[in-house]
Amino acid sequence: MSKSRQRVSCNRAVLCGAAALASLVAAADWLGAPADARHAWAVHDDYRPGVKKITADGAKPPSDAIVLFDGTAKSLADNWCDGRGKPTRWTLDPNGELISVRGAGSVFTKRKFADCQLHVEWAAPTKVSGFGQGRGNSGVFLMGDYEIQVLDSYETDPDKNPNPNPNYSDGQAGAVYGQNPPAVNPTRAPGVFNTYDIIFHAPILNADGSVKAPATVTVLFNGVLVQDGWKLDGPTLYRRRTSYPKSPSTKGPIGLQDHGNPVHYRNIWIREIPPQCANVTHGNYYADESKVLEQRRATAARLDAEFDAKWGSAKVGRKLLEAWRVATYDPTPARLARAAALEREFLSVAKGLSARDLPGKAGISKGDLNTYYGYLSAAGLVKKGNEVAALLGKMK
Numbered sequence: 001m002s003k004s005r006q007r008v009s010c011n012r013a014v015l016c017g018a019a020a021l022a023s024l025v026a027a028a029d030w031l032g033a034p035a036d037a038r039h040a041w042a043v044h045d046d047y048r049p050g051v052k053k054i055t056a057d058g059a060k061p062p063s064d065a066i067v068l069f070d071g072t073a074k075s076l077a078d079n080w081c082d083g084r085g086k087p088t089r090w091t092l093d094p095n096g097e098l099i100s101v102r103g104a105g106s107v108f109t110k111r112k113f114a115d116c117q118l119h120v121e122w123a124a125p126t127k128v129s130g131f132g133q134g135r136g137n138s139g140v141f142l143m144g145d146y147e148i149q150v151l152d153s154y155e156t157d158p159d160k161n162p163n164p165n166p167n168y169s170d171g172q173a174g175a176v177y178g179q180n181p182p183a184v185n186p187t188r189a190p191g192v193f194n195t196y197d198i199i200f201h202a203p204i205l206n207a208d209g210s211v212k213a214p215a216t217v218t219v220l221f222n223g224v225l226v227q228d229g230w231k232l233d234g235p236t237l238y239r240r241r242t243s244y245p246k247s248p249s250t251k252g253p254i255g256l257q258d259h260g261n262p263v264h265y266r267n268i269w270i271r272e273i274p275p276q277c278a279n280v281t282h283g284n285y286y287a288d289e290s291k292v293l294e295q296r297r298a299t300a301a302r303l304d305a306e307f308d309a310k311w312g313s314a315k316v317g318r319k320l321l322e323a324w325r326v327a328t329y330d331p332t333p334a335r336l337a338r339a340a341a342l343e344r345e346f347l348s349v350a351k352g353l354s355a356r357d358l359p360g361k362a363g364i365s366k367g368d369l370n371t372y373y374g375y376l377s378a379a380g381l382v383k384k385g386n387e388v389a390a391l392l393g394k395m396k
Contacts, residue, residue, distance in 0.1 A: 031321075031368070033375050034328035040281035040295035042328065047299060061119070061269040068109060068254065069268040071096025080107045090258075097123075098265040100138055100258050108144065108253040114202040117271040118142070118254065119195070123264040124152035126191030133171060136190065137259035142200045143252030145235035147177040148219055148227075150263060153187040174219060174226040177236040182219070182226035193266065195222055202250065203232075204277050209247030213276070300330035315363025316346045320388075321372060324381070331381060343388050355395050366395055 032043025041048040055063040068079045073092060082088045082105050089104035098107075124136025136152030153173040155165040169175065173194070174182030188194050197220040204213040214234075219227035234242035256265060280288040281295045303326045311322045320342040327335040346362060355366040370392040376382045382389065 031325070031372055031375070034325075034379050034381070035292075035296050035299075036379065037289050038287040038292060039283040040292045040299070042325075047303070059267075061267075062271060065119075065269040065271050066111075067269045069098055069265065071266060079109055079111070081110055082107060085110075093264070096266065098256075100256070100261065100263045100265075102258065102260045102262070104258055106141070106255050106257045108141075108255045110253070112143075112251040112253055113270060113272060114143065114251045115273045115275045116142075116198075116200050117273055118198040118200065119267065119269050120198070120256075120265065121193045121195050121267045122150050123188075123193045124150075124154070124190045125262050125264075128152050128190045133167065135165065135261070136263055137257075137261050138263040139177060139255075139257035139259070140196060140198070141253075141255030141257065142198070142217065143202060143215075143249060144255050145249065145252060146200070146215060146217065146232055147236040147257070148196060148198060148217070149173055149175040149177045150257070151187075152190050153185055154189050156185060156187075174221040176217060176227060176230050176232065178238065178240075178242070179233055179236060180227065180230050182221060183228070184224060184226060186222045186224045186226070188222065193264075196220070197223075199273075201276050203244060203248055204275065205248070205250070211244045211248065214244070216276075296329040300326050300332075300335070303329070304335070315361070316342060316349050317358065317362030317364030317369060319363075320346050321364055321369060324372070324376060328376070328379065328381060343386075347387055347391060350391060350395075353395070358395070366392055 030044035030046060032045070034042045035045075052064070061067055067075065069075050071092075076090075076092065076098065077087065080088055080090075088107045090101050090107055091099050093099055118140070120140050122138070122140075128135040133151070136150070138150040139147040140150060141147050149171055151167075151171070151173045153165070153167065156167050156172055157163060157165075169181035170178055172181065172185065173187045174185070174196075199218040201216045203211050203215045206212045215232040216229050217227055217232065218225070218229050234244040234248075236242065254268075254270065277286045280286055280291040303322075307322070307326065311319050314322070320339065323335070323339040323342050327339050349362050350358060353361055358369075359365050370389070373382060373386065373389045373392065377384065377386070377389065
């Protein structure tokens with residue numbers, strides 16, 4: 001084959017591929033199984049709300065993050081205070097690192113948070129002495145109550161005999177303090193920065209203030225999963241079992257602990273995220289059928305309002321598909337009657353046509369409509385033996 005013919009053939013293939021993709025997207029709109037009692041949206045629903053676009057550029061905080069400490073005195077003064085709400089006596093070094101000062105007390109964010117993604121970088125002092133809890137001790141507190149331990153655990157290794165730095169496991173770096181040890185110990189050497197990426201969900205409360213579901217925490221420690229959705233027994237305490245108070249706080253500050261060691265911190269940012277129970281219309285554990293129905297009805301009303309303007313001039317097959325789509329959200333008698341009328345019109349147009357002729361004559365492919373009728377049948381919206389489904393089944 002000549003080079004010119006190869007180019008023509010290649011160009012046709014590209015155009016055909018692009019046309020096929022455009023046809024697939026335009027015709028099917030990725031329609032899947034329709035909404036149901038626990039799902040406000042169909043599978044692959046193009047009417048489902050879109051996802052907010054953000055930027056996430058390597059080591060920089062994501063564009064939707066709240067920067068709590070960026071190495072400047074201003075970010076420290078703007079965002080942090082001591083336990084009495086006054087300016088902290090923690091210090092900044094020339095590198096823009098925040099250093100714990102013995103006796104200055106812990107520092108807390110002025111703003112309170114609940115469910116969040118928190119990024120913290122910390123380093124134990126370059127020179128450490130002693131063992132166990134005496135080495136580079138600090139902590140990251142969520143809502144002021146739930147501690148992820150910060151500690152020099154670099155040499156802690158129970159597989160060595162003797163262990164160079166013995167310690168209790170639920171108190172070493174990456175532990176949910178006093179409750180759950182980290183799965184593994186990826187701590188870096190003293191003076192080298194470690195990273196915590198923490199996903200925290202606040203406890204979910206009943207109407208009377210009692211705890212319906214406990215707080216949970218997931219921790220990536222230097223990129224390694226060390227806490228996997230741990231369900232907290234309650235606030236973390238020293239030497240004591242814990243439980244939730246009758247009405248625990250719904251928000252609290254992020255805290256960094258002063259435990260007498262000059263631990264360094266840098267690059268602290270947070271993203272507020274929805275609570276687990278907020279996802280009430282998407283079919284998860286917390287799906288609320290009344291909220292699902294409310295959203296389905298709202299979607300159907302919106303699609304009804306724009307139906308004639310958007311689909312009035314469309315060919316009958318496409319119009320039929322869209323009429324059924326509205327009915328799947330809220331199958332009122334009027335919406336089912338519209339779909340039935342369009343079925344009769346479709347049957348009059350489609351009888352005698354081949355599958356190849358159907359897109360041009362009816363505005364829909366056999367495959368798209370046949371697949372969607374399968375979903376409608378599974379959902380109980382069309383009965384077995386439906387005339388459109390039967391016609392499509394026989395169409396060649």
